[in-house]
Amino acid sequence: MRVVKFDIDAYNQTKGTGTPVYSIVEENIPDIEPVSDENGEPTRGGKIGYALAYIVMAGFIGTLFLYI
Numbered sequence: 001m002r003v004v005k006f007d008i009d010a011y012n013q014t015k016g017t018g019t020p021v022y023s024i025v026e027e028n029i030p031d032i033e034p035v036s037d038e039n040g041e042p043t044r045g046g047k048i049g050y051a052l053a054y055i056v057m058a059g060f061i062g063t064l065f066l067y068i
Contacts, residue, residue, distance in 0.1 A: 005027060035046035042050075 034042045034050055036042050
């Protein structure tokens with residue numbers, strides 16, 4: 001995935017007359033992956049973290065359905 005963000009340092013350097021108004025920097029962001037060991041297998045902590053994340057997400061969605 002590629003995210004485009006505003007580069008404030010370049011903007012501050014180019015505030016003079018006749019210079020570009022702003023600059024955009026494209027930055028690669030690594031994909032979200034489970035924590036794995038040297039063999040590529042997910043670790044126990046990674047599995048627990050994913051399980052907790054899904055439980056929290058399901059609870060949040062369930063709460064939305066209760067109050068809507």
